[in-house]
Amino acid sequence: MKVFKFGGASINSVERIQNVRRILQMYPGEKILVIISAMGKTTNALEKVTEAFFDGRNADALALFAQVKEQHLSMLKYLTTLHWKTAEDHLKDFFTEAEWLLHDKAVREYDYYYDQLVCCGELLSTAMVSDYLNEADVPNQWVDVRDIIRTDDNFRDAIINWPVTAEKVNQIILPLFQQHDIIITQGFIGATDENESTTLGREGSDFSAAIFANLLNAESQTIWKDVEGVMNADPKQFADAQYISALSYHEVIEMAYYGAQVIHPKTIKPLQNKSIPLHVRCFLNPELPGTVISNTPVHHLPPIIVIKDNQVLLELSSKDFSFVGDAFVSKLYGLFGKIKIRPNLMQNGAISLLCCLDDRTEKIEQLAFAASDFFDVQVKRGLSLLTIRHYSREKFDELTAGKTILLTQRTQETVQALMEV
Numbered sequence: 001m002k003v004f005k006f007g008g009a010s011i012n013s014v015e016r017i018q019n020v021r022r023i024l025q026m027y028p029g030e031k032i033l034v035i036i037s038a039m040g041k042t043t044n045a046l047e048k049v050t051e052a053f054f055d056g057r058n059a060d061a062l063a064l065f066a067q068v069k070e071q072h073l074s075m076l077k078y079l080t081t082l083h084w085k086t087a088e089d090h091l092k093d094f095f096t097e098a099e100w101l102l103h104d105k106a107v108r109e110y111d112y113y114y115d116q117l118v119c120c121g122e123l124l125s126t127a128m129v130s131d132y133l134n135e136a137d138v139p140n141q142w143v144d145v146r147d148i149i150r151t152d153d154n155f156r157d158a159i160i161n162w163p164v165t166a167e168k169v170n171q172i173i174l175p176l177f178q179q180h181d182i183i184i185t186q187g188f189i190g191a192t193d194e195n196e197s198t199t200l201g202r203e204g205s206d207f208s209a210a211i212f213a214n215l216l217n218a219e220s221q222t223i224w225k226d227v228e229g230v231m232n233a234d235p236k237q238f239a240d241a242q243y244i245s246a247l248s249y250h251e252v253i254e255m256a257y258y259g260a261q262v263i264h265p266k267t268i269k270p271l272q273n274k275s276i277p278l279h280v281r282c283f284l285n286p287e288l289p290g291t292v293i294s295n296t297p298v299h300h301l302p303p304i305i306v307i308k309d310n311q312v313l314l315e316l317s318s319k320d321f322s323f324v325g326d327a328f329v330s331k332l333y334g335l336f337g338k339i340k341i342r343p344n345l346m347q348n349g350a351i352s353l354l355c356c357l358d359d360r361t362e363k364i365e366q367l368a369f370a371a372s373d374f375f376d377v378q379v380k381r382g383l384s385l386l387t388i389r390h391y392s393r394e395k396f397d398e399l400t401a402g403k404t405i406l407l408t409q410r411t412q413e414t415v416q417a418l419m420e421v
């Protein structure tokens, strides 16, 4: 059994959806669970729908949603002929579900509505691709993942209930594999005990695939992307970015931790626990070997570079020149937990704490305000955080040349520098 994950970019045109078919046809007779993300930028579009709805701009929300509908309906027209009507009805079921909500008034918290609306992206994409493939000689069974992946009600960042999910996989997915080779389902979404939709955090489909790989004891998981494999830097930022053929789970966890947009950080653990190799391969060129991520340690890696923009530096100084002791630090961590924000870099000094975070404006304001009860707070925005793993002095100098560095941290393996842009 294999688990495949196709991201939004791999299904954002008719040709690319046809290409998914070509890839699946490379594995005749194999049992494959296929996870598909929302098409193209649909998740972003649905976020806009949610914002409008929550602001009470119902007409705007419906108009924005109409665009999402239109994109899917017009795509479907190119993909299906014989079964177009049935396929259209599948999409319409989800349209109705969302529109019904959009006529309402928001009485619950934002994150709840976000999940009820945003989940529609993957439901639509998978229904569309599944119906197309069934018509195009790749028989498959579509599954609503909300019947399988059980979560708590921490909307937008829901936590998996592993025992219930495992039971559902055994009760529902395994028997389906006795009748079908290919099962198509959604990434990123799940549901609570009360059948409310939840999401697992942006880019969460990789993680969904890993949950299935773990519970199905899959022989491998493959993430199909638009790049040759994992690179040592973002090729959009570095023209000389290099492709890496093999990495250890450990290295990838570190890379994800520092913000490399390779793989969702939660993806690795479920695979590592069962030593399931993770392949990152290019959907544009499926003949290429891609990157394999496994238990095997890999030596002599090139410097791995991650740049996180839109960083903010908070300087928290004690109000009376006293030392910033444990009590302050623990208060600060209490705030991080409460506001649900995680520092990217921290440095303790005698009378001040420096802390670098993603600039999520609302949360930063909340944090700065709450921290001002016991600190003098200074905020500096518009910064960029450079991380180099397996760094050399030369690489560090090259990437920081001419920049003002506000904070540096170094370990044996990793150097980080917070810089003015």
Ligand code: ASP
Residues within 6 Å of the ligand: 007, 008, 037, 038, 043, 044, 121, 187, 188, 201, 202, 203, 204, 205, 206
């Ligand atoms: N569609 C979701 C997102 O764009 C999940 C994913 O693609 O992994 O974040």
Ligand code: MG
Residues within 6 Å of the ligand: 007, 008, 009, 037, 203
């Ligand atoms: Mg994606």
